Amino acid sequence: EVQLVESGGGLVQPGGSLRLSCAASGFALNSYDMNWVRQAPGKGLEWVSYISSSGTMIYYGDSVKGRFTISRDSAKNSLYLQMNSLRAEDTAVYYCARGGSWNYGYWGQGALVTVSS
């Protein structure tokens, strides 16, 4: 059974850093494209970042480019999102999602990140 479980969310002050993890089971992470998607409270879905199955293609949304870094560890079968220089507007539930060309077929349960002083 495919499962994605996010962790690492929490409360952080503006300007701070946080690293989210997404532990995958039921499949090999390095065989699939992976993504981070976020949802601010009461708002819609916003695509954040993409990493290809090969790891050679990485993209970021304009709102996080230069501050966030996507990566993965094949040995741990985990996906990461390093978030630096956090702002209040980064407050959201962050989901990891598997998928590339056709849809995001599997999603984690989400991790809440709150940026506040």
Place this chain on the structure above:
Amino acid sequence: DIQMTQSPSFLSASVGDRVTITCRASQGISDYLAWYQQKPGKAPEPLIYAASTLQSGVPSRFSGSGSGTEFTLTISSLQPEDSATYYCQQLNSYRATFGGGTKVEIK
């Protein structure tokens, strides 16, 4: 980035009604269009991919159509469990953008 515009943003309909949601892309995306259903406090669940292909396990009352820049999601006979927010997503680019969402309420 490709912009996705959904309409309406909210609709209220009765059980058994036929409901249609529209999604427009700012440029042609062929059929690289997916639909999701999201209920409060839950992750989105995939409904349709490739504009019109039903995800396994999704009830047949859901259907999708369109190509290029204009797409529709139709619920042929609205059920109480369909109360949710629906999102379209373009995957023509790996910078995959979402529409703003349509909240469907049961009258």
